Every structure is written in structure tokens, then in C-alpha cells.
Amino acid sequence: MALLFNSFLIAHLYGNLSLHFGQIFIIFCLVTRGLYPAAFAALLGSIGLYVETHNPAFFVNSLIEILVLYALSRRGWVLLVADVAYWLVIGIPITYVFVIYFYGISSSDFIQVIMLKQLLNGVLVVSAASLLRPFLPSKWHRLDIQLQLPKLSYRIFELSMISILLPSLIITLILSNNSAKIAEQQASELLGVQADHYTEITRNHLTHHQRMVDNLANTFSWQPFNDKEKLEFLLDAHNQYPDVFSMLITDEIGYVIHGAPQEFEDTLRGLSRSEKMVDDRLYYQVPYSRNTHYISDVFQARGYGNDPIVAISAPYFEDDQFAGIVQATLNLANFEKFGSGTSGFSVFVIVTDAKNKLVYASEILNLEPLSEFVPEKIDQVYTDELPLLKLSEGFFLFKNRVTDSGWKIYTLSSPDTLIDAYKNDFYNLIVSLLIIASIVLLVVQKFSKQITRPLETIVKHFSSNEPIPRKARSIYSSAEIESVREQLQQAQHFMLEYQKTLQEQVEEKTKELLEANEKLALVSVQDELTQIYNRRGFDQNVKNAFAVSIRHATPVTMAILDIDHFKNVNDQWGHAAGDQCIIMVAEEMKKRFKRDSDFVARYGGEEFVVFIAGGDINIHRQMLEELRLNIANHEIYYEDKIISITVSIGAYSVKDDLNITYDKLVSNADKLLYKSKTSGRNQLSADQQ
Template sequence: MNAFFSLPLYGLVTLHIGQMFVILALMTRGLPAALIAGMISTAGLYYETSNAFFFVTLSLELIVMLWLNRRGLSFLLSNFIYWLVIGAPISYIYLESADSLPTDFMVLVLVKLMLNGILYTAMASTIYHVLPMSWRFVSRPPVAPTLFGRIFYLSFISIMIPSLIIALILTARGAKQAEEQIVGDLYRKANNARLITRDLIAEHERVVNQLADTLAITDVNEHQALLTQTQINYPSFLTMLIANRDGYITHGAPDSFFDTLRTQPFEELSVSDRDYFRRAVENKSSFVSSVFIGRGFGADSIIAVSAAIIRDGEVVGVAEGSLNLPKLSSLEERQDIGLNDQLLVITDAYNRVVYASEATNLEVYDVYTPTTTHNVYTRAINMTRLNSRNYLIANASNQYGWNIYVMSRPQQITQVFTDNLLVFLFSLFGVTALFLLVTHKFSRDITRPLETLVDHMTSDASVEEIENNDGMTTELQAISGQLSKARRLMLDFNRQLKQQVQDKTQELEALNKRLHQLSQEDGLTELLNRRTFDELTRKLYSKRCMKQLPVHMLLMDIDNFKDINDSMGHPIGDECIVSVAKELQRFFNHEDELVSRYGGEEFAVVSTASSGSLLERLEQFRSALTRSCVVDGTIIPMTVSAGLLSIEKDFNLTYTDLMIRVDQLLYTSKREGRDRVTHELR
């Protein structure tokens, strides 16, 4: 039965409604029939899970429930007591010893077992009370000896079943949404990291190719200057060198490293055994190596990017740049990896670690190949173990064979599910207590008119009194009066309740409107927050590209903002941020211009205005910013570094690449001294 009455909630968590028939057999046929039904039911579960523990717990559940029922407790309350006192502790001990389930998932399973028991027992109780008496082979004491008790019990289970089902459905849906959000976030970050690493390598490969082409047509006396200038322009190259056709280093940058190298024995200057030399010479092209430990220039872990220097069709040497891997640490910050226990691991084509988050305990050059384990949380993504902890893992690979792994702890998903279930359980207890009070009053309202009717029927009523009341007896008149009064009370109550519902509905609508506004705005500056800005800008950018109309993306960052916070305090820093926001709203308020607080001290503007207008207002904004923040009569001058990307011809650029490029322009402004705008037209 359970094999066909299983309702999956989340991951491996499933409701088994088939036990309803076992409880129904206990109510109508007795314990022997229920044990037989239980054996049939757990046979289906055994077939599905290969676990015989279900029959043990179910048999114990039937015995305890019957024993409590014979002592005057309802089956529903008996089932609840069983799971609270016996079932849950036994299941915990079994799961702890027999299965390696994570603790958070085990708590979820135990809560599910209790709710599962309450649900199928309530359903069985409901069916039992609508069955014909002839189907009941075993006589049972009434659920309660009083009218109050019976009203409470039957009404409660009738309300509880749909409430529990709805709560479980909403909880499962909430967990599913959380799962989709987390999984989507992991894959998005893995893909973004893939694009960034691809672009990083491709850009430096292009630089080395250009250097090799330049070296091929310039005099050897100019090679050192060219090499030094290239290394200065691209500081991600830890070192750069030029080797002759025999593989001996002739030039190096920076000068301090090359001066040290000159003191080495002559044979130490040979790189002919390095792949970056051999492959570049053999293929007469550029080459990107796997990760290796530098030699001669230090012990840093690097990626070598090399290109053959070809003159008159012959290889006369090799230009090489050693890309410093620690520079990849900024990738975590840019992708917000590290929040919610997220980790990043990047490996090369030989599965050697290129970069790894500190918490992974992996070192550069370690061999790392993640192995997937059984994922009890979700089927939407793989799970792996690292440092004896479970992680959801998403991966992506770039064209250079690099593997990017983004990992996150799975507890975020189960926390949503468990929290909702626990809230429902506590709410159920509160509703039960409230329902008990309401039912008590309700039963008294029913029995009081009946008691009055009995009093009138046992009293001596004269014929004249009956005739004077148009044939209505005193007892019926009392009932009529009570019903009329009850009806008036009910109508008044309904009117009051309706008015209260309308008032609360209006309050809720206003609150929802305000919450919607807050969800789109930054709480400090009242500018658009990053999520809303990205949503609106993505649509605007797509529309402008489709129509091939110009669009401009501006990303800026307050220069040395940390110094303001550290020296003057965060409240002053907040006032500075607010003043920047006001100036942005003052200068960038044209139609189809969106302004956002994109990060802590980072702001973004998208505009469809002309380049001239935008640049003129940008300069006015920068000028105003130097005197806009005034605190206690003191002007706090501020400057910004900005990156501006104008799309006027290249409308094939994706939104993601747009943001990546404008971010690069921003960092160019910072790198070149801050307080400037780096503008690129495409």
C-alpha cells in the first residue's frame, strides 16, 4: 500500500499515507488484522527502501496506540504521544547507528515521521466515523463521553487534515524554491568564474602574442625595455622573460628578478625543458601551460603563457609571462563566493589546483578531483565531501581545460523545510488550545437551550398559555428566543469580523506595498538595490540592443571610502554614501536612466542619453561630489573611480559580458590612480 500511497516532499523525504489503512484496520478489525495489514504495508516499503525497520516501528506503534485507546485516549492523541515519547527517540537511535545521515537531515526525517503519523491517523479517524456501523467488527468506546469532547475531536480532525496537507505542500514548495535558488546561484557563479578565468587567460595570451610579434621586428637592444614595459602594464604577470632559440634566458622582468637571475650558474638560465618553451617552438604559436612551481624567479605557483618569436618563418626565441595565481583571489570577492559557507576550487587540465578557497585546506598544485556521494537533499545537483563535510557542488570548464567548482553547504535547503515544519507544529499546538476554548463555549451554547427545553417540558404549562402564544409551547418559545438571540449575536459577530477582516486586509495590502517597495530599494539611500537594478537593466539593455540603439553602463566606486569609515566612523560614512546617492539622483534623472547602489560604496548608472550629455553630467557630478558631503559644518571631499562602457555599435555583447567589462574599466581607473573615468566605446 505504501508503495502506491507515497507522496514525495523533498529529496528523500516522503510521506507514506498507506499506513492509514493499517490504522483503519486497527479501529475496525482489531490488533491481529492490523498487524497483518502492517506486514503487507511494510513489505511495500521494504521493496522500495530495503529497510525492515518500518515493520518494527509500525508494530510497536499499533500496540501502544491500542493500549492508550483502551485507557480512554483517542487514536489521534495516542499516535501523537507514541511518536513524541517512543517513536521519535527509537528512530533517532536507529538512524544514528544504521545510517550516515547528516544531523540536519535526520532532524527533518524525525519531524516528518511525527507529522506523517498524525496525518494518516487523522485520515483514518475521519474515515472511521463515516463508515457504516455494520463494517465495525470491534466495538470501540466513544472518542469522548461528553458532547463537548465529541464536537472538539471530530471538528479538530476535520480541520487539521487539510491544514496539515496545505502546510506540507507550502513547505515543500518553499524548500523547492530555496533549492532552485541555491542550485541556480552555484551554477551561475561557476559559469561566471569560467568566463572570467577564460577572459583572464585569453587577455594575457593576446598580450604575449603581441609582445612576440613586436620582438620579432625590433632590435635586440630594445627587447629589455619592451619586456619591462609590458610587465609594468600587466602586473598580473609576476615575471616575464625572453629565451633564445636554444632555450637560454636572455632578458627578464622585473629588473630586480633578472638581476638576481644573472648571479645564477649558466645552466640555471635554461628553460628548454619547460613545456611552455618546447610547445611554443614546436607549434610556432602561443601556449598556455598547466600550473607549476616557478624556478629561478621564486617559488610561486604560476601559469606560463608563452609565444614563439618568429622571424622570416623561423623560431628565434620564445616570450613568456608567468601569470601569478594569487591574483585569482579577487574572483571570490567579485562573485560573492564565501557567503553562506560557499567555496571555490579551480583546477587545470591535469586536475592540479590553480586556486582554492582557504577553508578547503587545499594547496596550489595539489591534485583535486571531487567524487560525488549519495545526495539525500536534492536530485538537482551533485554532492561531494570535503574535509569530512557535505557540499553541494556545481562545476564548469573553460576552453583551456580549467575546471571551476563552486560548493555550498546543503543545510540552507533543509533549514527552510525544518523551520517551516517546526513553525507549523507550534502553530498547531496554539490552534489546538484556542480550538479547545472555542469548542467548549460552542458546546455550552448548544446544550443550554436543550436544558432550557427540558425544564419547560417538565414544568406545568396551562392550556391558556399555549393558546396565548398561538399554539407555540413555552419550551419552543424559549428555544426560539435562544435561537433568535444566538442568530443576532452571530450576525453581529459576522459584521464585526467582516469589518475586522476588511481593516486587516487593507493594512496587509499597505504593508505588502511597502514591503514590495523595500524589496526593490536600498534601505539607506532609497536607490534601486542591486537585484532590482540588474532585472530592470537587463530588460532595458536587451530592448536597446534589439533595436540597435545606444546604451551606456557606468560603474563607480568611492575612492578610499574605508579611510572615511575608519577615521570618522560608520555613521559619517553612511552620510557620505547618502550624499553620493543624492548627487546621482540630481545629475542622472533623465528618462530611461536607472541609478543603483550596487554594493557597499559602489554605484551603477545605466543611461540611454547621448555620450556627450552623459560625460558632461558625469564631470558635473564629480565636481559637485568634492563638496556635497557636509557633516557638522565640515566638508568631506570625495572622489570616485569609474568605468564607463558605451555600446553604440557592438550590440552582440551579452549583459553578463557588459558588466564584466565595465567592472574591468572601473578597476583600470583604480589601478591608474583613482579619481578618474575610464571610458570605452564599442
């Protein structure tokens, strides 16, 4: 029976934790048949556990536990106390050794949970065996087994504790298991949301610079520029994008014409023609052969330290013929735009390129940039659902996403976050049971004396041939029964109070996790500084509004705003002053565009976007012009200084020709913004179709 139960009837808890009840039959065998049959049953039962769990610790613990229980029971110990003593002194240290040296589990919280689970499993098994023992047929017992009978107070103590232990353990395990599964599900959702968030950040970082290169290439394609003008455009673009190491322009054969920054341009002048040829580089060959932009894999910068970089390039054309490429080398060393998760739940991040080269990793993970990162998945021991990987810093639960360019984003969290609540529930249960045991022990000693004293008095009077006092016997009998009833009521009340407290704790933690998820959902669509939509929130809402407007032939205008010379504001007055400027622009936008069909957002950095639907597009442009003038005339008081700023606006309207996509609408507005920038700034450039 022990073999069958341990092989097929294991109660799985959380992760790879489980309860096994085959030990009940081994205990039955010990108390009815003796040591040797019980040892043989323990050996068979351990085989079943090993087949199911592949854990050799069960062999050692099962055999030693039977020997200790047998030895202590021969000295008058009740099984419950003997089993608790075994696990505290021998069983838990043996389990610890196997967990550390054979399985390599490094989480201290999970190790504690495993050891507590072993203790509670032993207590549960012995309690069930002791509770069922009176129902065993008497013919099953060997009469020649000589055991020292325990004291009556020990028997009462054991029965009282078993009546409290069994329901407490079962209820606690059920509630804790459900609580852990809820926490795991919420952690899985949170890691997934974080992974999506960081994927969007990664995509935006690359797209932002790719768009810059594409725009510059398009500028050269729209009209011919001489070399001096191209150099001016190149230097200006490099100055506006601080994460760009260097930029260059080639002719149609891959000969480098100009470079930025100025130091690079000066260096190029001293190079020979062969040294300026890049026709063998992928960033030239791909745009040349495919007429499309190109983003390279991550590689280590030469001459710029050990930072990871990528090359971004795009072709430009003259008279519809390939005329060369524009290339930018993007520095990823400052790619640290990731937070650490919500309160109480730390999230770490790993970013790799399409060839698994490490682009970014949270500092605590201690991973080298540009090293190859291939996650080593291992068998799950902590949870039922989330995958687990092993790093040099320990084990981590994780979720991952892949961007359009093949970059991979991993969000990780320590399993201790989930195990901690599970562990605390076990500790709270043990502490509560110790308190209950202390109270019950005091009561039992008094109670047993009230039972045995009348009996001793009866024996004394009987042996001395003295009359037995009836009044005393009657009083003690009534008081003893009443005392048992009252003490059991107190113990039950204590247990119910503990269960109620535990349930409230579970509900409170569940509420905290739900609130954290709600806050995270809001943060993902709202800009924290201005309290208007961020890019994600704007795109989610405006794409639907744009589709409805096009379907009903409603005129719409998309406008992109950019604060002129914003870097100078930060450099001259500091980022706090820059934040005030950004807040002012957002407030002016909210005052001007407040219809339900108007949407405003901070698109990123000092860039804002407005979507206007319905009405006359001339009115749209008038409102945008008024917004530009209001911002230009607005004075910002920061400390003892007055700051004035201007904005450049690109606005594209759709009125007659409705054959346009949302992305094309944004792209056209962006091009018009660029026109405003290159035409002197502080102006509105508008167009329509």
C-alpha cells in the same frame, strides 16, 4: 492494501520527502480486528515502504506505533492524541537516530524537516482514519475487542481538531511544496548565473595575462631589438602586472637570455649555460613546435612559498623564423575575486584546472590548494533538480561550468537555504494548531458539560422518580448547538487567516527572490563604481552594433583608453583617490559620447573602451583627442590635494575595408594603445583600414 499503498501510492513531496497512506489501513485493522492483525499489517506495509525508500526506520516505527496506539486506546485515549504523543516521545527520537547514524545527514534544518514530516504524516494518517472510521461497515468490527471508551469531551475535541487538521495540513503541504519548488528553481538559476559570472572572471584573469605575453612576443616579432632593449621591455611588463612572479626570454634553442624582476636577472647571470637551458620544459616546447601560445596546468611555486602558479608563454619570430619565447609565471594566490552571493543566499566557489587541481576555493570550504578535487556526487535527498556533492564541511547544492582552457568552476550553496522556508512553514503550522487546540479544548470542556449536565439531571430525576424539567432541557439544548456552531466558525476563521498569512509569506519570499535575480542581472553588465557598462555588458551590446554597422557599411571606431601611471596614484594617494580618477574619466566619456550609437565601458581596472558608429572617422579621432585633453586638464580635488592624470588612447577605425572581425578590431585598438604607452603616454595613436 497497506502493502499496495506503501509500494505504489506514495505522495512525493520536496527532495526525498514523501507521505505514505498505507498506515490508514493498518489503523483500520487495529480498531476493527485488534492488535495481532494490525501488527501483521504493519509488517507488510513496512516491507512496501522499505522497497520504495530503503529506510529501515519504517519497520521500527510502524510496529512500535501500533503497540503504543493499542495500549493508549485501551486506556481511553482517542487516536489523534495518542498518535501525537507517540511521535513526540518515541517516534521522532527513533527517526533522529536513523537519520544521523544510518544516513549521515548533517543539515540540522533538513533533519528538523524530516522529523516534522514524520509527525505530520502520522497526524494526517490518523486524522484520515478517524474521519473515515464511521463509514466502515459494522460487521467489520470484532465484538470481543474490549476498549475503554473515551470521555465525550475527548471525542468532540478529536472531531473538532480533525476537521481543522486535515484541510490545514493538505493546504500547507501543497503551498509549501510549491513554494519550495519555486525557491529551488530560482536557486538553480542563481547558481547558474553565478557560475557564468565566475567563469567570465576566471577566463578574463588568464586572458588578461596571456594577452600581455602575446603582445610582448608580438613586439619582439615586429622589429628587432637588442638584448638591452628586450630586458627593458621585460622589466616594464613585469612591473605593470603585479600577479606575475617572474618573466623570461629565451633564444631559439631554449637558452634564457633575460629575466624579470631584476633579482631574477641578477640570479641568471651567476648560472651556468646548462642551468639556463629550458628546452626540456613544456612552456618552451609547445610554442616551439606549434608556433602558438601556451598555458600550463597549475603547479606549486618553487622558491615562492606554496602558492599555486601557471606558466604562460608565447613564441616570437625574427625574419619569419622562430627566435625564442616570452614566458611569464602567473601567481594565483590572489585569485580571490569572488563574492558570497546575494543577500540571503550564500554562494561558495571552487576553481580547478583541466587536471582537477584546486586553484581556488572559498575559505569556508576548507580545501587545500593544489589538491585534486573530483566532486563526489551522491544521491539527492534535498531537492528535485539540483545535483548534490559531499565535502568535509557538509553537503552542498552546486552548478558547474568549464572554460575554454578546460578549467572548471563550481558554484555551491548550502541546502539549508532552501530547506529553511519549508521548515518554517511546518513550524508555523504546528504553532497555529497548538493555539487552535488550546482554544478548542477549553470550548469542548464547556460544551461537553452543557451536553452531559442535562443528561445527568435527567438520569437523576429519572432514578429518583422526580419530574424532568422541560424548560432547563430546552434551554441547554439550544445553547449547546449554537455554541458548537460559533466555535467552529471561529476555528475556521482562524485557519483561513493562517492560510492567508502563509500565502502572503510565500508571495513575499517569491518577490524577494525575483528582485535579487534582477539585481544580479544588472550587476553582471554594469560597472558598480562608474555606473557604465562593464566588459560583459559592453561586448554584449557592441558586438550587435558592430555587426549592423559592417552590414550597412557604416564607419566605426574602436578606442581603448588606459590611465597613465595609475598604480602611482593608488600608491601615493590611496585606492579611494584612484576610484575618484576612474569616476572622473567615466564622466568625461559619458559627456563626450552620448549618442545612441556610442558605447562607453570600463573594460577592467584603469582601462576603458569606446565604440563610435557613424559619421566621419576624422571627427571620431577629434572627439577622442578632445577627451584626452579634457582629462589631462581636469583637476581632481581629493581631501586637501589636487590630482591630475593623463590617458593613453589607441583608436582603430574601419571605413573602406570592411573585412574585419570584432575581435580583430579590439586587438588592433589594443595594439595602438600599446604604441601610445611605449611612445611616451598621454597621446592618441590611431590607424584605419
